Amino acid sequence: MGNFTMPSLGADMEFGRLTHWLVKPGDEVKHGDVVAVVDTEKSEIEIEIFEDGTIEELVVPEGGRVPVGTVLARLAAAKTAEVPSATTPAQPSTSTIAPTVDRDDQRRSTSRFAAPLSTSAETPLGLVESPLVRHLAERLHLDVSSLAGSGPGGVVTRADVERAARLIETPAVPRQLVLSHRPSSPLARRLAVELGVDLGAVSGTGPGGSVIERDVRLAAHAVQSSEGAYTPSTNEDRQRAMQHAIGLLMARSKREIPHYYLATTIQLSNAIAWLEDVNNARPAAERLLLASVLLSATARAVVKVPEMNGFYDQGAFSPSEKVHLGVAISQRGGGLIAPAIHDAETLAPQAMMVHLTDLVRRARTGRLRSSEMSDPTITVTNLGDLGVDSVLGVIYPPQVAIVGFGRLKDQPWVEDGALAIRPCIIVTLSGDHRVSDGMRGARFLTEIDHWLQEPEKL
Amino acid sequence: MTNDEARALMRSVLRSIAPEVDLDDVAQGETIQEALELDSFDFLQFVTGLAEVTGREMPERDYPKLSTVEGCVEYLTQAH
Numbered sequence: 001m002g003n004f005t006m007p008s009l010g011a012d013m014e015f016g017r018l019t020h021w022l023v024k025p026g027d028e029v030k031h032g033d034v035v036a037v038v039d040t041e042k043s044e045i046e047i048e049i050f051e052d053g054t055i056e057e058l059v060v061p062e063g064g065r066v067p068v069g070t071v072l073a074r075l076a077a078a079k080t081a082e083v084p085s086a087t088t089p090a091q092p093s094t095s096t097i098a099p100t101v102d103r104d105d106q107r108r109s110t111s112r113f114a115a116p117l118s119t120s121a122e123t124p125l126g127l128v129e130s131p132l133v134r135h136l137a138e139r140l141h142l143d144v145s146s147l148a149g150s151g152p153g154g155v156v157t158r159a160d161v162e163r164a165a166r167l168i169e170t171p172a173v174p175r176q177l178v179l180s181h182r183p184s185s186p187l188a189r190r191l192a193v194e195l196g197v198d199l200g201a202v203s204g205t206g207p208g209g210s211v212i213e214r215d216v217r218l219a220a221h222a223v224q225s226s227e228g229a230y231t232p233s234t235n236e237d238r239q240r241a242m243q244h245a246i247g248l249l250m251a252r253s254k255r256e257i258p259h260y261y262l263a264t265t266i267q268l269s270n271a272i273a274w275l276e277d278v279n280n281a282r283p284a285a286e287r288l289l290l291a292s293v294l295l296s297a298t299a300r301a302v303v304k305v306p307e308m309n310g311f312y313d314q315g316a317f318s319p320s321e322k323v324h325l326g327v328a329i330s331q332r333g334g335g336l337i338a339p340a341i342h343d344a345e346t347l348a349p350q351a352m353m354v355h356l357t358d359l360v361r362r363a364r365t366g367r368l369r370s371s372e373m374s375d376p377t378i379t380v381t382n383l384g385d386l387g388v389d390s391v392l393g394v395i396y397p398p399q400v401a402i403v404g405f406g407r408l409k410d411q412p413w414v415e416d417g418a419l420a421i422r423p424c425i426i427v428t429l430s431g432d433h434r435v436s437d438g439m440r441g442a443r444f445l446t447e448i449d450h451w452l453q454e455p456e457k458l
Numbered sequence: 459m460t461n462d463e464a465r466a467l468m469r470s471v472l473r474s475i476a477p478e479v480d481l482d483d484v485a486q487g488e489t490i491q492e493a494l495e496l497d498s499f500d501f502l503q504f505v506t507g508l509a510e511v512t513g514r515e516m517p518e519r520d521y522p523k524l525s526t527v528e529g530c531v532e533y534l535t536q537a538h
Binding site for chain 2: 276279280283284285287289290291330332357360385387
C-alpha cells in the first residue's frame, strides 16, 4: 500500500491544483503512467506515477488545491513494492533517472514547504535531534518548539529552520493581518499573510493557546478545501502569478547562489555548413535547427565536467550521472518555463530536434509531464533568436549552472593570420561557485566549442 | 496564387502557430520574426506550413526571401 503525493514540479512550486484525474479506483497503474493533471502557477502538468499497483482511493477531489507532498491517492501495491513511508515516492525502477536525482526528488517532496497535512496534524512540534539545527535556530532567534518538522519522524531539519527564517525575514506584512488579538508566532503571522489566512479566525494550539505554523496551515487547507480552488481566472492572472513565482525563485537564486560568469565566442562555420548539408536534402518539416546542435554539444560537454550537472541542496552537491537538459522556453504572451529533455547526453542532433520540437509544442499549447518539470539537472537558455548578442542566465535552484547562447552573427575572425568573416555565437556560463570555479567553467565552455567544431561526431 | 491568396495563406499558417499574432502588426520592411516575436521554431513551422500547402520545397537558402511580408507575398505569388 502506497501513497501517491503531490509532486514538487520545480523549486518554486508550493501548491498545485488537481484539475483532472485520469484514473479511478480499481484502475491498475504502472511506473511512468500519467495519472492526473495538475495546474501550477505556470501551466498544466501531466503527473506520472512511479510505482506499479492498483488505485484504491482518490483522496483529493478534482479542483482541490493542496501543498506539495499531500497525499492525492492511495495505491494498493503490486506484489512486492513496499513503500518506505507515506511521503516517499517509490524509487523509479528504470534507469532513466539517476540515483542522485531520485534521492533529491524524494527529499524535495518531503521537505518542501509543507509536510502532508494529514500527518503533520499528529506529529509533535519542535522535535530537534541535531545540535547544529538547534544552534542555527537559536542564532536566528527562532522558537523551535513552534516549528513543524519535515525530517524523518517529524524531526525539525536545517531546511525547516532556514525556511522559517526566510519567511520571517520577508518584509512588508500588511498591517491588518498582524493586528490579531490572539498571540501568534512570527512565523505563523508571516505564513498567514502568505496563505491569505485571517489569524483572528484561527484557534491556536501552541503554548498558551498561541497560533503557530501548523494552525495556519490547517486553516489554509480548510479554506482551500471548502472553496474548491484558486483558479487563475484570466490569462492575465496566470501571467501575473507566473511572473511572481519566477521572481521568487530568481530572488532566491541571487540570494543564495554565488554566481560566477564566463563568456566565449565560438566560430560556427563547421556547424552551419554541416547543418545546411543535412537540411538541404530534407523537406521543411524534417529540418534541424541550430538549437538542436547547440543542445547536443552542451549535453556532451557536461559529461566531461560533472560539476555543472546536478543539484546543490542543504550544503552539499549531488552530481547527476544523467544529463536532463532544461530548455528555457518562452510562452506565448510572456512567461518562461524550463522543462527537461531527459538523457540528453545520448541524443544526436537529429533525435534532439525531435525531442525539442515535441517539448516546445507541448510547453506552448499542451501539457508537460511532471518528470520534465521536476528534474532538469542543468539549463540552457537561447535568447539569440530575439536578437541579443549574449545572455547571462540566473541559475535555477537547486541546479548549479545555466548556459546561454546568444545570436548567430557574422563576425570578423582572424584565422591563420588573415581576416575572415565567420558565423559566430557567444556562449556564456553562469556557474555556482560553491560547486565549481572559473577554471572548470572555462573547461566546460571549451568542451562545448570542441563539439561544435565537429558536429558530425555528435 | 494572387496577392490576397498569399496573405490569406500566411495568416492561416500563422494562426496555427501563434493564434494571438496578427500579420497586420508587421510594418513594411520589418521582418516577420522580429515584429511578431517568433523564435526560430515558430519560423520553421511557418515555412513548413507554407511548404506543405503550396507543395513547394522552400529550401533554407530561400529563407531570407521569406523574412518580410512583402518578400513572402512575392515568393508565394511568383511562378516556380
